[in-house]
Amino acid sequence: MSRRPLTIGRLASAAGVNLETVRYYERIKLMPPPARTASGHRAYEEGHIRRLAFIRRARELGFSIEQIRTLLALAEPTRASCAEVQEVAQTHLDEVRAKLADLAKLERILAETVARCSGDPAPSCPVLDILTTQKRA
Template identity: 80%
Template sequence: MQPLTIGRLAATTGVKLETVRYYERIELMPPPARTASGHRAYEQAHVRRLTFIRRARELGFSIEQIRALLALAEPSRASCAEVLEIAQTHLDDVRAKLADLTKLERILGATIARCSGDLAPSCPVLDMLATTERA
């Protein structure tokens, strides 16, 4: 396979060029080889790794969780039990966020239902936002 430029790597994986550079800066992506003129030259391993990172980000994993998952994906470190722990923690976080969003939906829905939309001295939505009570 011919080495890829950063632009081709970004296009192939669906990741923005600046994001590729960012992942290199924070050492989530290994540095690529350089051409004689100093351009980055990416290999298939970079495509696989960046695809893994993109997919993990789409699923909401944090950078540190992805770093841990990448380390666990190494043949010498493969540990399904450790991967399970990271995934379970993430799933618990997702479920907590869903519960919070459901509660938020209920509160906003009830508040909006009380709003007539007419000119009035007070607005239920604004009143709800100004209250010091926690939802």
């Protein structure tokens, strides 16, 4: 119920997004071009906050810009289909799981290797050993 004009700065902080990012989203047509004041300043409405907040939460959940484009289209009131949304989300979940597995493997190797470090100013080091060892994927 704010009466102040919805400038880009206010929109950005209302949605918890960087101001420059809002302009970027407009450039790549993720956000629609808003109305302008006589002097050319952007004038947003409540709906823009909701859209931007949606985008922000989707980004936090790691969805790509293109996936968000799809989700936004599917989120249109007339259009919503849980099955189609589920497909996008499942694809993303699969990608997240793949990255997670990779990162976990990495963590294990690094943790084991670092743990074997003496911490001495010695010339032999397990970390360098693992990087120098001839092993091919």
